[in-house]
Structures are given as structure tokens and as C-alpha cells.
Amino acid sequence: MGKFTFKLPDIGEGITEAEIVAWHVKVGDVISEDQPIADMMTDKATVEMESPVSGVVVKVAGEAGDVIAIGSMLVEIEVEGDVEADHTAQPAAKSVSAESDVIAPEAVLEPKDDIIAPTAAMSHPELVSEAPAIQETAAPMVSAKVTASPAVRARAKDLGVDLADVKAPGNHVRHADLDIYLNYNKGQGYRAAGTSAKRADEAIKVIGMRRRIAENMAASKRHIPHFTYVEEIDVTELEDMRADLNAHRAATDSGRPKLTMLPLLITAICKSIPAFPMINARYDDEAGVVTRYGSVHLGMAAQTEAGLMVPVIRDAQDKNIWQLASEITRLAEAARNGTATSAELTGSTLTVTSLGPLGGIATTPVINRPEVAIIGPNKIVERPMFIGDTIEARKLMNLSISCDHRVVDGHDAASYVQTLKKYLETPVLLFAD
Numbered sequence: 001m002g003k004f005t006f007k008l009p010d011i012g013e014g015i016t017e018a019e020i021v022a023w024h025v026k027v028g029d030v031i032s033e034d035q036p037i038a039d040m041m042t043d044k045a046t047v048e049m050e051s052p053v054s055g056v057v058v059k060v061a062g063e064a065g066d067v068i069a070i071g072s073m074l075v076e077i078e079v080e081g082d083v084e085a086d087h088t089a090q091p092a093a094k095s096v097s098a099e100s101d102v103i104a105p106e107a108v109l110e111p112k113d114d115i116i117a118p119t120a121a122m123s124h125p126e127l128v129s130e131a132p133a134i135q136e137t138a139a140p141m142v143s144a145k146v147t148a149s150p151a152v153r154a155r156a157k158d159l160g161v162d163l164a165d166v167k168a169p170g171n172h173v174r175h176a177d178l179d180i181y182l183n184y185n186k187g188q189g190y191r192a193a194g195t196s197a198k199r200a201d202e203a204i205k206v207i208g209m210r211r212r213i214a215e216n217m218a219a220s221k222r223h224i225p226h227f228t229y230v231e232e233i234d235v236t237e238l239e240d241m242r243a244d245l246n247a248h249r250a251a252t253d254s255g256r257p258k259l260t261m262l263p264l265l266i267t268a269i270c271k272s273i274p275a276f277p278m279i280n281a282r283y284d285d286e287a288g289v290v291t292r293y294g295s296v297h298l299g300m301a302a303q304t305e306a307g308l309m310v311p312v313i314r315d316a317q318d319k320n321i322w323q324l325a326s327e328i329t330r331l332a333e334a335a336r337n338g339t340a341t342s343a344e345l346t347g348s349t350l351t352v353t354s355l356g357p358l359g360g361i362a363t364t365p366v367i368n369r370p371e372v373a374i375i376g377p378n379k380i381v382e383r384p385m386f387i388g389d390t391i392e393a394r395k396l397m398n399l400s401i402s403c404d405h406r407v408v409d410g411h412d413a414a415s416y417v418q419t420l421k422k423y424l425e426t427p428v429l430l431f432a433d
Contacts, residue, residue, distance in 0.1 A: 004053050004077045008061075010070055016102035019067045021208040022080065029057045037075055041208055043082040045342065046306075055079035065207035095241040148173040209307035220369040223285060228364040230412045231421055235380060236395045238264060238427045245281070245321075256322050258376045263299075265352065265377060267430050268423035270296050270317040271348075276416040280350050282370045290372070290407055299348030299368060300328065310368060311335045312348045321430075355379070363400045372404040373413075399424075421431050 008018060018040040025037045032054045040047050059076035061068050068074070099269045146163040148156070152173055156163050161181065168177040206214055242259050249256045273280045277292040284291070299310040311331035313319070319327065334340035351368040354377045363377040379397040385394040399420070403413045423429050 002081060003058065003080055004079045005073050006037075006052060006075050007071050008049075008068055008074045008079065010044070010218070011040065011047050012042055014225075015070060017067050017206065018042045018047075019211075020062055020064050020173075021046055022064055023060065024055055025051075025057050025060070025304050027057050027060060030056060031055065031077070035429065039208075039213075046208070049074065051075070051135065053077055053079050065205050066212075081257040110162055137419070146171050146173055151175075152178060198406055204312060213307050215313050216369065217366055220366050224367050224369060226364070226367060226402050227405050227410060228402045229402055229410065229417060230362045230400045231414075231417045233397050233399050233424050234385070234394050235397050236422055239395050240423055241427045257325040257329050259321060260353070261327075261377065261380075262328060262352070263321040264314055264427070264430065265375075265424070266298055266313070266324050267321055268420055269298070269350070269352070269375065271423050271430065272416065272419040273317070276412060278408050278412055279373045279403075280417050281372045281407060282349060283368060283372050283404060293349040297347055297349045299351035299371075300331065301353035301368075302332060304335050304338075306338065307336045307353060309340070309345060310351060311340055311344055312346065314347075350375070353378070362398050365400060365402050367402055367404060368411070372407040374402050376402070 011018060019042075021039040022039045023038050025031055025035070031037065031051050035047050037057075038049045038060075040049055044301050057075055058078050059073075061072065061074050103254060110251045124207065134194040145217075146166070146168075148163055152175055153163065155175070156173075156178060157165075159178075159182070161171050161178065162188050166173050166177055167179045168174065238261075242261065242264060246259050249259070270414050273296055278290075280296055281290050281292045283289075295315050298313045298316040300313065302309050302311055311334065311379040313327050313331065316324065326348065331340065331344060334344060346366065349371060351371060351374045353363075353365050353374060355363065358379065360378060365374045367374050376399070378400065380395050381391055384391050385396070387394070399417065401413055401417055
């Protein structure tokens with residue numbers, strides 16, 4: 001028998017350390033060659049490490065969340081026969097998730113059609129510790145001296161009442177006796193036993209993508225003086241046009257993706273950006289340089305099981321609404337299944353984030369650093385509105401923009417949103433040269 005030490009290999013240029021995101025093995029496990037042993041996250045990617053040998057795991061480097069240096073021991077494996085004392089190899093690994101610009105937890109795209117619908121449980125096995133089971137409340141003890149029908153006993157149990165406390169002729173409790181008891185003791189607040197939804201406390205270690213999000217958001221709020229401007233936009237005509245375009249698509253070209261609000265919003269953003277170059281920019285605060293971009297590389301906030309990611313539509317200004325819809329669908333799927341490349345997840349110059357139907361009245365999204373602005377459409381609601389001297393039902397949407405006040409003045413942000421509003425309220429302008 002011999003011991004084989006597998007050292008963490010060099011998994012990227014300039015990488016000196018990596019975080020243990022999840023272990024696939026533990027001490028005492030019998031493993032085979034090429035079996036996954038751990039997921040390691042760097043600034044560039046999350047990589048799945050595979051064992052180069054078969055044997056029994058006798059030692060591991062640490063636990064999920066620990067950071068270890070390149071070239072240090074990852075696992076120690078007991079193998080048959082004599083082996084070299086240590087081994088460092090290029091990982092036979094696959095990319096689990098590429099580097100991502102991340103944004104604030106409130107920033108997610110429209111759930112139904114555009115990106116990813118937030119769910120009640122967006123958990124990742126390696127990101128949360130095993131939660132303790134919900135505690136059950138013991139049923140009340142019922143005295144054996146009391147008699148009652150099964151229905152009365154079941155009702156008393158649901159109400160949390162001990163039948164021994166209920167006075168009844170001959171100690172035989174009926175529904176009427178139970179009613180009298182409840183009426184005279186209603187101040188005690190009887191309720192069904194064991195129905196509390198209280199959960200046991202649980203401690204969740206912040207690691208992997210969630211830690212990257214936390215660090216990026218903390219840096220964004222620490223370094224960027226945010227301000228948010230909100231405007232109400234009448235999207236009645238835009239929604240009517242979208243419905244007509246989708247009906248025409250279904251009749252003539254069913255292969256095209258269904259249009260949501262997002263491609264139209266992106267088109268309006270791209271139309272209005274040339275007059276406001278300070279919005280489509282990135283600020284290198286260490287160098288003191290603001291770069292204003294001619295092309296709009298638009299980031300879209302996407303909720304995935306691994307955390308919030310920002311796939312990027314390159315040169316959005318050169319795409320029509322159908323091309324944008326197709327690209328949104330493609331990037332959404334890539335982000336969702338973890339196949340998005342690093343190039344598809346970096347380099348955005350402006351970000352759009354939306355809570356879709358959950359959008360509420362207004363949002364104050366956090367800027368995706370080092371960008372200087374982020375746009376957040378909220379949900380569309382139908383309300384009565386004065387149109388001249390008449391009242392009509394109109395579809396209204398609040399639109400928020402958060403800006404870096406070091407680079408964008410309040411007047412610039414307000415002026416930009418007013419221009420954007422003009423395009424959205426007069427949608428024929430979206431197709432005018």
C-alpha cells in the first residue's frame with residue numbers, strides 16, 4: 001500500500017489560489033480513477049477536479065469555503081502498490097460555471113419569457129448546509145378516563161385541547177361540551193396543534209458564487225455613490241404593438257421567439273444612448289478614467305441556481321427586435337444550464353434588471369460595477385388616467401435608473417429617461433431611422 005498526494009494544479013493563468021466550493025468525496029470513501037472529487041472556484045471559473053488514481057481517501061485539504069494555494073495538497077489517497085509521494089497534474093476537469101459579473105439580489109429578469117423566473121427554492125447543494133428538520137409539536141395528552149367519539153377526539157386534538165379538562169356529564173365529551181369549553185376559555189387562544197410554520201434555525205455558510213455576489217455588491221455600495229431616478233411610462237401603445245407583432249409572428253413565422261417587453265426596451269435604450277454617452281460607460285476608479293463606449297454591450301440580470309449572473313448581448317445596437325429576442329433566449333438558457341462562456345458573461349457596458357410581474361412600484365437597483373448605470377423596469381399595471389378631458393384605462397410602468405453620481409449628474413439621468421420614455425410611449429419611433 002502507498003499514499004498518493006494529489007496537489008491542486010495550475011487551473012488558470014495568474015491564478016494563485018482557489019476556493020473549495022463543494023466536496024464530492026469524504027475521508028474513507030473508495031474512489032475510482034477520473035471520479036469527481038471537488039469543485040474549485042477561482043476568479044475566472046469553477047472547475048471540477050477529478051482523481052488521477054483509484055483508492056481510498058485518507059485526507060482532504062479543508063471544508064467548503066476554505067481557500068487553498070495552487071500546488072498545495074488537495075486530497076491524499078491510499079492506493080495499491082508503491083506510488084510517487086506527491087503528484088501535481090493538469091486537471092481533467094470541465095468548467096462548471098464561467099466568471100460572471102454579478103448584481104444586486106433584487107435584480108432579476110422577467111421570469112416568464114426573458115430569463116429566469118425566481119422560484120421559492122433557488123438552492124445549490126454545495127452552497128447550503130443541511131437544514132435541520134422542522135420540529136414537530138407533540139400532540140396533547142388525552143386522559144384515558146374521558147370518553148368521546150373519534151370525531152370529538154380528532155377535533156380536540158386539532159384544537160390543542162386536553163379532553164380531561166372538559167367537564168361533561170359522565171365524563172363523556174360531546175361536541176356541545178367542547179363548544180362550551182372553548183367559549184369560556186377562548187382567551188387562551190386555542191388553535192390546531194402542530195400547525196406552526198416555524199422553522200428550526202439553520203446556519204448557511206456563504207461560499208462560492210454567493211460569496212462572489214456578496215463581495216461585488218459590498219464593493220459596489222462602498223465605492224459608488226448611488227442615486228436612483230424613477231419615472232412613470234404609459235406603455236399602452238407599446239403593449240398593443242407587441243401583441244400585434246406576436247400575432248403576426250404566429251401567423252407567418254412560428255419559428256421566431258415570442259416577443260416580450262425586453263427586446264423592445266433594449267431597442268429603445270440603444271436608440272436613446274447616442275445622445276447620452278455618459279450612461280453607457282465604465283469607470284476605472286483606481287486609474288481615474290471613464291471609458292464611454294460606442295457599442296452597447298447590454299448585460300441582463302439572470303437568476304440561476306448558482307446565483308445571479310449577467311449574460312451579455314454584444315453590440316445590441318446592431319440587432320433588430322427579433323434578433324434580440326433570439327439572443328435573449330439563447331443566453332438565458334446558457335446561463336441556466338451553466339454552459340455560458342466567460343466571454344458571454346463579462347464586458348457589459350450597461351445592465352438591465354427587471355423583476356417582471358414581481359416588480360412592485362419602484363426599485364433601486366445596485367450598479368453592476370464598474371459600470372455607471374443600471375436600468376430597472378417594474379411591472380405593468382392598468383389604471384385609469386386622464387387623456388385630455390376623458391378618463392381611459394391605460395397600461396402604466398415605472399422605470400428606475402440607478403447611476404454613479406461621480407460620473408452621471410442627476411440632470412443627465414433625468415434627461416436620458418425622458419428620452420427613453422418618448423421612444424417607449426411612441427413605439428413607431430423604434431423602427432424609424
